[in-house]
Amino acid sequence: MDEQALLGLNPNASADYRERASAYFEQLKVSHDAWQVCAEALVQRIYSDDHVKFFCFQVLEHQIKFKHSELTALQQQLIRETLMSWLQSQMLNAQPEKTFIRNKAAQVFALVFVIEYHTKWPKFFFDILSVVGLNPRGVDLYLRILMAIDAEVVDRDVIHTAENFSICFKEARRNTLLKDTMRERCIPNLVESWYQILQTYQHSNSELTCQCLEVIGAYVSWIDLTLIANDRFINMLLGHLSVEVLREEACDCLYEIVNKGMDPIDKTKLVESLCQVLQSAGFFSINQEEDVDFLARFSKLVNGMGQSLIISWSKLVKAGDMKSAQDTLQSIEMKVPLMLQLLVHEDDDISSNIIGFCYEYLHILKQLAMLSNQQKANVEAVMLAVIRKLTYDDEYNFENEGEDEAMFVEYRKQLKLLLDRLAQVSPELLLSSVRRVFNNTLQNWQTAPFMEVEVAIRLLYMLGEAIPASHGAHFCGDAAKASVLQDMMRTLVTSGVSAYNHTSVALEFFETVVRYEKFFAVEPIHIPNVLMAFLDHRGLRHASPKVRSRTAYLFSRFVKTLHKQMNAFVEDILRRIQDLLELSPHANGFQTLLTSDDQLFIYETAGVLIVNSDYPAHRKHILMRNLLSPLMEKFKILLEKLMLEQDEERQSVLADCLNHAVGFASRTSKAFSNKQTVKQCGCSEVYLDCLRTFLPALSCPVQKEILRGGVRTFLHRMIICLEEEVLPFIPTASEHMLKDCEAKDLHEFIPLINQITAKFKTQVSPFLQQVFMPLLHAIFEMLIRPAEENDQSAALDKQMLRRSYFAFLQTVSGSGMSEVIANQGPENVERVLFTVIQGAVEYPDPIAQKTCFIILSKLVELWGGKDGLVGFADFVYKHIVPACFLAPLKPSFDLADAQTVLALSECAVTMKTIYIKRGPECIQYLQQEYLPSLQVAPEIIQEFCQALQQPDAKVFKNYLKVFFQRAKP
Incomplete structure (x- = not known):
């Protein structure tokens, strides 16, 4: 063996040595006979280094796992002999092998067992037992081998996918056969060996005893239970329950027996x-x-x-x-x-x-x-x-919650x-039990520990979901019929427990108040007290940031639900929350009471109170102006500061603050509805002033992304709220947003134009005529701009921009504004049409392809008739019809993908629309020119044209899928 390479197996070896060892392992894996060197090294005990021994087992493991079928009968026998010789040597070793080597050896034994037990090695277990006997080292290895076999044959946690299903099925059949064969051949003998091991070592070797109990627990699920669930085994296991070092494993073993x-x-x-x-x-x-x-x-x-x-x-x-x-x-x-x-x-x-x-x-x-x-x-x-x-x-940490x-x-x-x-x-029993605990605790809440108070309120909260209204868990105006829940709610809001000085109690109080807001609709007398709790040191001004933050959200929910009952308190609430609405950049470690996210809820709450009040429109106008004027004033000051600021970090802080201001104003507009519009509430001028204040931020040369994002979101809201009054602002806003923009900016800008187009249609036709080609040129320039080959982010930005571009064309063509495209001049119209054909055919993006086919079918519907756009019929036959065939024939057009199937469905609609608009001429073109040019067989051409002429569009859609499934290689 390469001794230098083996040095790299040591965990402390240098990177070069480790790399060499890794390369050596790969070399041995592909070699036909290198494993024999490793086998010899294990049997002859040539190496004393643990990592080298482990390495040798790894090479053997790879050979058995992936190349066993390539070995000759003699080589397979050599592996069996190697394993048994190594096992025999363990009985004589002065020191047992390290655990990681024993586990790896057990894995290798298990792999051989799985492959050879049926055929080459039916005496697998008897051979091992004859070698190990009751030798403690041998027993340890025997038990590890049994657990490794369980991992291979029984406890396989395989994730089933379409690709590996057949493999899993084969494995399952193999494993069932292995277990059946073991039951026939050896299970009683194995069980007897376990009993002997337990009897021999239960008092002298707790480690082996626990291992044996683990094996029994693993095997008991599929062997004859009477072999284990009998007096001698159960009595022994029960005896183990009294032995400290054995009882946990004995418990687990009994659990597996019981679960059988x-x-x-x-x-x-x-x-x-x-x-x-x-x-x-x-x-x-x-x-x-x-x-x-x-x-x-x-x-x-x-x-x-x-x-x-x-x-x-x-x-x-x-x-x-x-x-x-x-x-x-x-x-x-x-x-x-x-x-x-x-x-x-x-x-x-x-x-x-x-x-x-x-x-x-x-x-x-x-x-x-x-x-x-x-x-x-x-x-x-x-x-x-x-x-x-x-x-x-007592140990629960409410301010810094961790794993416990x-x-x-x-x-x-x-x-x-x-x-x-x-x-x-028993709903009645639950109600009476909770009521007893709740009333007892709240009578003495001042002296009770926080955990008792919290759980009492928590139980009241949980009743709402646990007990349906049919069992009396509801609220009614008749005091004589008042439910248990109503009584408890009355106790909650009148007991003064909201003043309990603990985070958990404060949170539970407000959660419960909001959970049962219907109580206040029937007993509105309690609203002022609860409002004060929300507004003072118990809620929005609590010492804990966690309570303040959660209360901001809960307060908005409370007001939204009960705004009809709040008319008398509107101005008082607005006055009390004034200081919580302040807009200020975080600087010098200064922290406001509420975060900007929390303030969003407070602004929305203020909007809800104003809009839903009973005040006349002029009063609502004044209140809304009072709410938003400080924001506008602060915005102007901060924008000036940002224009002059040189420090990047400070620029970022100011831009964040400006963005929050826009967000706050935007959030107040959520209070309006179809019944209470901006115009009806007399607030249009206030929001138009906001627009005038915020739009100059679009021309700010720094922090463009965050500022444009905020203003764009505000414009989206104003298109909904202000109707046509917003239109004069759109051209200027668009001009600024199209300057020095990136792909992401354009992608995010297009939905704004789509929204305007879909909402105002012909009203914005002159603006669209004007902005159409500048917008398209900006998009085209962005799409052809070169990017780094592996820049995934840039590729995704371009894909999203391409989708947005097609979505824009879809909106324009689908909103009765196709003349905007038609009026751009022949060259520009042709360029646009070719980009749609390109999108339908060339880009492997089924979402974009679907949109492109929707555009094409719409344009065919509008321009494809006898009196349609000049030259368009020619374009249909030269480009749209071929696109309907070329796109689905692309290798990337995956008919097993759901999005692609939707794209194909729109492709079918396009073909059908062409047939509807051009009639027999379309069929003649397909039969005599186009389909023959694709070498489609005459009978298939006939079949295709018949399907196309069917009145039911579904018939053709289904046919087209089958057509391309047959046509694709």
């Missing part, structure tokens, strides 16, 4: 006998001081036992064996006290592991016609456990599922 699929009555007997032994051994009395790692495994075992019994019960009920089902239900009920002990355990992992059993048990109770007193008591016990476990602990906090949030979601299930079993 079997007859429901036999399963019940097995679980019941196991439980009786566990109970008599004292395992059903949970000690909170017990080792949590063991209890986590034990709770998983109990969960498995419980769920197995529930599956048996379901099968028996389905089969109509009610007596056996009743016995199984009794068996389930006997496990409930243990389930409850584990559910309330202070360690959430232990509790979480039992939730499945708990959930399924409640599902059984939901199906019973009547609950016994004991079952009702069980339901209440689960309920109290859930309430207790929902509670935060995230795990608790997930655990709470599991508990919520239990609560929902409890509500299905």
